Amino acid sequence: MRRVGALVAVLLLAAPAGAQAGEGDIIVIREPGTSARDIREDAGVRVVKPLPIEGAELVKPRGGDVADAVAELRADDDVVLAERDVRVTVDGLDAPSDPFFLSLWGLPDATVPAAWTTTTGAGVSVGVVDTGVRADHLDLAGQLTGNPGERGAGREANGLDDDGNGFVDDYQGWDFVAGDNTPQDGNGHGTHVTGTIAALADNGRGVTGVAPGAKVVPLRALDNSGNGYMSTIASALDYAGAIGLPVVNASLGGGYANVLERVVAAHPDTLYVVAAGNANRNNDDPAVASYPCALPQANILCVAAHDRSGARASFSNYGATTVDLSAPGVDIASTWNTTANAYATTQGTSMASPHVAGAAALVLAARPGITAAQLKWALTSSATVTPALAGTTVTGGRLDTAAAVAAVAGTLPVEPAPTSTPTPEPTPEAPVAPVAPQPPVATPEVPAPAATPEPTPAPPAAPRLVDVNVGGSLKGAKGKLRVSFKLTRSATVRFAVHAKGKAKPVASWTKRAHRGGNQYTLTRKLPTGATLKRGAYTLSVSLSATAKSSTAIRVR
Structure with missing residues (x-):
């Protein structure tokens, strides 16, 4: 199974309360109007639990052979998607050992105090998909909220799903690990991230968040060890988009999953701010990229980490086309979960991402109603160009x-230029010993360095075609093949079908494909108008004579 992210839309809470994702589970999404029971019977799998994504559920092979079960499911014409549910985790890093390090250097570095003269984020709610939040932390008092459809007029605890979204009394967020409405933090990572976004200001204790006027909706998708399954994460991301949260922070990451990409694409009005990852890797390389950071969707904003000097942190992932910008991520102090008055200093891209999510809340409060694309444009177009970061984002x-914040006071772009494609990776870090709280110290605003002209970019690398998969079958009149693949950048892809042993193709055509994951459905009637007769064929997908993948197919 795959531990990672969240998905789309609403539905189903009829599974046993204790059902949780586990090793050997499979995420399945079926075609609308088809029978889940028939699909399970044909593939020899049993249901683990429904997922809060339309047409989706988690299943497990009855015989234990996951690979065979996935193959059977993918061969079913009624199945849109079948993939292992993989684990996702936070990237732990040793935090600095200085127990007295409480200087919130990230705030002046990111010019946050200067933005407070305009707004502190009031009226904006930010989703945090993580390990949960310590709800009774004194520096987060009154800062947590939940689904507005379950708040007010006694709806919080009436035992009803008042807004019909499939979740009962989700007035304070949701725990997708335990399946209840109490997303408490047994790890600390989620509490740290939440404090960076919205810890109280001027309350005489601890730290101050980037957007102290904003609220946070806690969505627990990672367990007490900082790990989680892709099905759980996708469900949380989908939930956040479905209840209309404009900004969601996901300081986590893992490998590519189709379900994760579908969920993000399903909520274009939500900006998903995600961590780049802590492996010192190039997210532009699909073989090692972290997701959701490297997803091609325009509503992903991926964040690297830098240190006090403005240099990329030694652990931070990077990517000239997949990582959007950098934020403070070394020696970051924030709230912690061990007591209601605990604080800790730690580091990672998990700490950088909530700086940007908090900044997004400030921008939204300054200009309510802007789109996710305009919000991303404001955050990326205004970034301070830094020589030490050239080529890394x-x-x-x-x-x-x-x-x-100043950018949205003027004319907004109608069609903002696309920015990087992030790849989330769970990036929570190991905390240092909790540090004693102390009142925040006013820090003088640090002037932003003068903008330096960007270096002339190197010619883009040639696109690469990877992870070509063909599923389904052309059995009968309604048979379908699903062809999926990934590209390192947008390109024109050529498809060709050859009868067995024939050099001349029966049909060939081209499609413009985008960077990241692509999927096409083929029937016996090809896009050229030619209809395949019964027999054996070879389907090839190529960028060139050398970048080519061929698969034998049979029409029955």
Whole structure:
């Protein structure tokens, strides 16, 4: 199974309360109007639990052979998607050992205090998909919220699903690990991230969040060890988009999963701010990329980490086309979960991402109603170009919150230029010993360095075709083949079908495909108009004579 992210839309809470994702589970999404029971019987699998994504559920092979079960499911014409549910985790890093390090250097570095003269984020709610939150933390008092459809007029605890979204009394977020409405934090990572976004200001204790006027909706998708399954994460991301949260922070990451991409694509009005990952890897390389950071969807904003000097943190992933900008991620102090008054200092791209999510809340509060695309444009177009970051992100710069807030005061772009494609990876870090809280110290605003001209970009690398898969069958008049593949950048892809042993193709055509995951459905009637007769064929997908993948297919 795959531990990672969240998905789309609403539905089903009829599974046993204790049902949880586990090793050997499979995520299945079926065609609308088809029978889940028939699909399970044909593939020899049993249901583990329904997922809060339309037409989706988690299943397990009755005989234990996961590979065979996935193959059977993919061969079923009624199945849109079948993939292992993989584990996702937080990237733990040793935190600095100085127990007195409480300087919130990230705030002036990202020009947050200057933005506070305009807004502190009031009226904006940010989703946090993580390990949960310590709800009674004194520095988070009154800062947590939940589904507005379950709040007010006694709806919080009436035992009803008042807004019909499939979740009962989700007025304070949701725990997708335990399946209840109490997303408490047994790890600390989620509480740390939440404090960076929205810890109280001027309350005489601890730290101050980037957007102290904003609220946080806690969505627990990672367990107490900082791990989680892709089905759980996708469900949380989908839930956040379905209840209309404009910004969601996901400081986590893992390998590619189709279900994760589908969920993000299903909620274009939600900006998913995600961590780049802590493996010091190039997310532009699909073989090692972290997701959701490297997803091609425009509503992903991926964040790298830099240190006090403005240099990329030694652990931070990077990517000139997949990582959007950098934010403070070394020696970051914030709230912790061990007591209601605990704090800790730690590091990672998990700490950088919530700086940007908090900044997004400030921008939204300054200009309510802007789109996710305009919000992303404001955050990326205003980044402070930094020579030490050249070539490591799309912008080559770091977060400038005050400039982002100022950007939306003027004319907004109708069609903002696309920015990087992030790849989330669970990036929570191991905390240092909790540090004693102390009142926040006013830090002088640090002037942003003068903008430096961006270096002339190197010619883009040739696109690469990877992970070509063909599923389904052309059995009968309604048979379908599903062809999926990934590209390192947008390109024109050529399809060709040859009868067995024939050099001349029966049909060939081209499609423009985007960077990241692509999927096409083929029937016996090909896009050229030719209809395949019964027999053996070879289907090839190629960029060139050398970048080519061929698969034997049979029409029955």
